Amino acid sequence: MEGVELCFPQLNTSCTKPKRPHSDTLLIYIVLSFISLLTVTLNLLVIISISHFKQLHTPTNLLLLSLAVSDFFVGVLMFFQIVFIDGCWFLGDIMCVLYNYVGYMITCSSVGTMVLISVDRYVAICDPLHYSTKVTPKRARICVSLCWNCSLFFVSMVMKNNLKQPGKYNSCAGECVMVFTFIEQVADLILTFIIPISIIIVLYMRVFVVAVSQARAMRSHIVAVSLQRSQTVSAKKSEMKAARTLGVVIAVFVLCLSPYFCVTLTGQDTSLNPLSAAFVICLFYFNSCLCVWTC
DSSP states (O other), X not given: OTTOOBSSTTOTTBOBOOXXXXXXXXXXXXXXXXXXXXXXXXXXXXXXXXXXXXXGOOHXXXXXXXXXXXXXXXXXXXXXXXXGGGSOOOSHHHHHHHHHHHHHHHHHHHHHHHHXXXXXXXXXXXXXXXXXXXXXXXXXXXXXXXXXXXXXXXXXXHTHHHHHSTTTTOSSBTOOOOOOOHHHHHHHHIIIIIXXXXXXXXXXXXXXXXXXXXXXXXXXXXXXXXXXXXXXXXXXXXXXXXXXXXXXXXXXXXXXXXXXXXXXXXXXXXXXXXXXXXXXXXXXXXXXXXXXXXX
16 A cells, blocks of 8 residues: 555554645644634633622523533534544544544533523513513523533433444544434434524524514604604614624524534435544534624
8 A cells, every 4th residue: 555644554454544735734723723722712711700700690691601611612622623634533432432422412512501591581581570580590500400411311312322332333443433323313403403493593583573672662752853863773773783693693503503414414424534524523513612602
């Protein structure tokens, strides 16, 4: 095999490294490393700020803290994905399963926390008089705990075949492959994409409608022409801001997660080259990195 570069030259069963321009690989290393480092740093600041200052221990901030924690670990895991860009996994079969298991769990918990944040905002805007009684720090902690535990249970069920025998589906040394049945893929699609995005869209649309109706009600009470013009401009800005926020949250969620589910459901995940697979997975993780800032 002259001219072929192996992941483990001393092994006959080693995988081969795909040939690609060194400049392209270096550019991807730099971009992903920057995104990963930025994600870890910024979310760490959020974690320290909310954890340190007791006055920030509100129900909404506790949900944001949970989101920041999951995003922080996503940033850490992206470093492992960067290692896999050259097509070789050097960390062994157990670390391969552990990496995918942890990454899957924290992204599921991140999506679940996004749903909790949308519920929190819905109650705060649509039922403000009862918000303090319905949404308390204790209930927020319980919801966050349930979210993480449910994510742990769901991922354990979906990956049970891969957890029983790490490296079972690897065809050569230096490969990191996870295989899921069609039922597991459909369950993943429904529980981590269709249901969450449906809940988020419905709740945010309701919040947007209520916010617009409140702005119009405020304008109707303006009598003076000058004040009315000023209020109209302010209300229009508020409406546009709400619309942009709604659009960004949904667009980021759909654009980042759609490629992953399209690839897995069509069965093309095993035929993707490592660079394309790394891009799809990093895009899936990048959604979690942007969640805390769009919310």
